[in-house]
């Protein structure tokens with residue numbers, strides 16, 4: 246994307262994360278430049294008000310700014326950093342991951358067409374597709390995240406507009422063959438969209454390994470959660486796609502504020518370091534649990550400690566700090582009572598920040614293709630920035646109240 250793109254991630258994150266304030270003079274942290282009104286020295290420099298005004302903002306002297314909500318130097322700086330990080334060409338910013346997913350799918354899947362969705366998507370994505378897109382006439386069809394043969398049949402049906410992947414999947418972390426799926430999409434003239442949030446812009450390069458058209462991100466997790474900021478992004482390689490997403494956001498007024506963009510940008514250079522620290526913590530907790538209880542089922546696409554997943558090894562440079570525990574033989578009421586006892590790990594939704602979290606979840610209740618039994622309950626654990634020894638103590642203490650240690 247620019248001359249610095251051959252550098253390694255950590256270097257790129259620092260080098261690109263600047264805001265030019267005058268020709269040749271820049272700041273190392275993109276400060277929030279707030280604006281609603283943008284002033285021009287002559288009316289001839291202003292955009293004409295016409296149906297295609299938004300398209301004109303992408304070209305020539307109208308590039309960039311004409312009205313604060315649509316783009317500021319701060320949001321442009323964050324967009325540039327994110328698209329470089331994800332290996333794309335352009336990035337459109339949104340106030341949440343949900344808004345980004347909505348824009349990507351609403352633009353690519355028109356009413357009357359079909360949107361094929363991996364069954365492993367997070368529940369909020371499913372709510373959006375079922376309760377908004379489906380009601381607007383998009384045929385939303387779920388596919389088993391690992392059944393390429395089934396997807397190949399579904400994609401051959403008439404009217405398929407786009408395929409939506411999330412890999413590793415929410416809750417069970419199924420690793421999809423993003424390269425094969427996006428290749429299948431390309432050969433059928435169908436758009437491919439990947440929710441790459443799990444990887445935190447660090448662990449998986451959706452564009453390099455596949456032929457993915459569009460990467461969507463929730464910035465409310467590893468990127469923004471440490472400073473309490475929500476955001477979303479759509480990264481693309483095609484300018485044509487990019488303009489449609491950006492214009493969709495502008496038309497419905499779904500834009501990211503400069504303040505939010507500045508806070509997210511300020512945290513970017515530390516993102517790989519934080520993720521590494523939390524992944525190390527998760528490794529430690531996982532090893533502690535396995536050492537103590539032996540047979541417990543822990544789901545995390547991590548070759549070091551779980552069963553190696555060749556796709557994960559092929560595509561990912563590491564694991565994040567989420568894991569799901571299946572406690573066989575423990576009934577729901579005792580699990581509900583047990584999780585009350587967590588002290589270091591807290592109860593809450595919205596992972597990605599400093600605080601470790603635990604949730605009792607029953608994902609099979611809402612999935613089309615259950616991973617295990619319909620009613621099975623799982624603990625989803627997010628490892629944050631506390632000392633891993635303290636988190637491990639907390640987890641062991643709680644699990645010991647419902648499980649026997651190994652013989």
Ligand SMILES: *Cc1c(COP(=O)(O)O)cnc(C)c1O
Pocket residue numbers: 341342343344367369370411415440442443463464465466475476477
């Ligand atoms: C959180 C999340 C979303 C939704 O993002 P928001 O910013 O909370 O709207 C989408 N996809 C994945 C994988 C997520 O984890």
